[in-house]
Amino acid sequence: MTETQDPAAGTARPSRRALIGWGGAGLALGAAATGGAMALATTGDGRSAPDAVDFHGPHQAGIATAVQDRLHFAAFDVRTDDRAAFVRLLKEWTAAARRMTAGEEVGDGAHGGLPEAPPDDTGEALGLRASRLTLTIGFGPSLFAKFGLADRRPAALVDLPHFPGDNLDAARTGGDLCVQACADDPQVAVHAIRNLARIGFGTVAVRWSQLGFGKTSSTTPDAQTPRNLMGFKDGTRNIAGTETGRLGKFVWVGDGDGPAWMTGGSYLVARRIRMNIETWDRASLQEQEDVFGRDKGEGAPVGKAREHDAPFLKAMKPDAHVRLAHPDSNHGITILRRGYSFTDGTDGLGRLDAGLFFLAYQRDVREGFVPLQRSLSARDALNEYIQHVGSAVFAVPPGVRDADDWWGRTLFAKEA
Numbered sequence: 001m002t003e004t005q006d007p008a009a010g011t012a013r014p015s016r017r018a019l020i021g022w023g024g025a026g027l028a029l030g031a032a033a034t035g036g037a038m039a040l041a042t043t044g045d046g047r048s049a050p051d052a053v054d055f056h057g058p059h060q061a062g063i064a065t066a067v068q069d070r071l072h073f074a075a076f077d078v079r080t081d082d083r084a085a086f087v088r089l090l091k092e093w094t095a096a097a098r099r100m101t102a103g104e105e106v107g108d109g110a111h112g113g114l115p116e117a118p119p120d121d122t123g124e125a126l127g128l129r130a131s132r133l134t135l136t137i138g139f140g141p142s143l144f145a146k147f148g149l150a151d152r153r154p155a156a157l158v159d160l161p162h163f164p165g166d167n168l169d170a171a172r173t174g175g176d177l178c179v180q181a182c183a184d185d186p187q188v189a190v191h192a193i194r195n196l197a198r199i200g201f202g203t204v205a206v207r208w209s210q211l212g213f214g215k216t217s218s219t220t221p222d223a224q225t226p227r228n229l230m231g232f233k234d235g236t237r238n239i240a241g242t243e244t245g246r247l248g249k250f251v252w253v254g255d256g257d258g259p260a261w262m263t264g265g266s267y268l269v270a271r272r273i274r275m276n277i278e279t280w281d282r283a284s285l286q287e288q289e290d291v292f293g294r295d296k297g298e299g300a301p302v303g304k305a306r307e308h309d310a311p312f313l314k315a316m317k318p319d320a321h322v323r324l325a326h327p328d329s330n331h332g333i334t335i336l337r338r339g340y341s342f343t344d345g346t347d348g349l350g351r352l353d354a355g356l357f358f359l360a361y362q363r364d365v366r367e368g369f370v371p372l373q374r375s376l377s378a379r380d381a382l383n384e385y386i387q388h389v390g391s392a393v394f395a396v397p398p399g400v401r402d403a404d405d406w407w408g409r410t411l412f413a414k415e416a
């Protein structure tokens, strides 16, 4: 990289954005090839990246944000009793997250710091775009048993009950906190989680993590609805990112809902749902369509022609997934789904370990996932083909307001 400056001369190196420019790799390489200065292809300011999602706002990004293609989700356990050290980490994480979501390297970058010290950034995202990276933090129930936080735990952050059919693996369940990284480039999402884990070394440790390779939900109804690993369109009747009314009613924690520190936040339920895809693939098309109550090609509800036609629930089998999950069958319960498909090798029995990493945001878990899953776990025809094998729940605090704010300030700051 001839355009970087000599650190020995004491000049800070430009960010990975500044190196590559907003036109993307092609534009930057073009400039290099023609001998043009890289500065011509760059603004030098990561925050103006056209594919960067704003890190700041009243709500955290990564919830109502248009769902990106890839996921890396990590649950962490706290490894310290020192509240000040944990708060310091949250501030360091915020600074790193602010830079990475803007397409910048962490700190002095992958090769810009002292030669004697490990670099501030691991480097594998150098030259990649911001890729609409969002980083969303959440606090698990077990965190509130630490740092004198017991009286700040929201009532809405319930421990999830055992549901019929649950076969949870403790190694993929729970967590003191989580970070959801979503991006259109898998390496950008992985880089973000890896760097947060690296910064947190000694203070937090990764408890479990999950990669997702394809979105199974959408917050952009005008775009093509993605398909899950069962081959069905998924996310058709999800809350759209632009529906401020429904987001306010069903997703964002409102004033007076609980502790003030959560106002503007949300609650996240994560479930690793294994699909018995080998069994599914042997089921007839009719059976598959009956299970969901929608047709496989268009995604239309039974008896209707188009995907977005309103479902007529009584036309579906009584145990059809859509019939049971629809708000009309659940006193209006509505959640925002944001899940991803996964395949994690084999289960050792000659089958793929594949399924759906279900992520759902809601204003109150007691009025969202819990009653919905109670109903589904008891009766859903889909249960024959799936099994819930991992589970976690998190309080997702409100957004980071500005450059001086940090993740978790409303929970930890004395005056909050």
Ligand code: HEM
Binding pocket: 228, 230, 232, 233, 234, 235, 236, 237, 238, 273, 275, 292, 294, 311, 321, 322, 325, 326, 327, 335, 355, 356, 358, 369, 372, 373, 376, 386
């Ligand atoms: C592997 C597991 C699952 C698969 C493959 C799956 C698949 C689907 C599909 C294909 C649809 C129809 C299209 C749509 O409106 O999005 C749907 C709808 C829905 N699902 Fe699931 N789902 C799964 C698990 C769950 C769970 C655990 C919940 C909640 C506890 C849930 C809640 C819903 C809701 C609320 C709807 C929309 C119903 C409506 O408004 O019509 N799903 N799901």
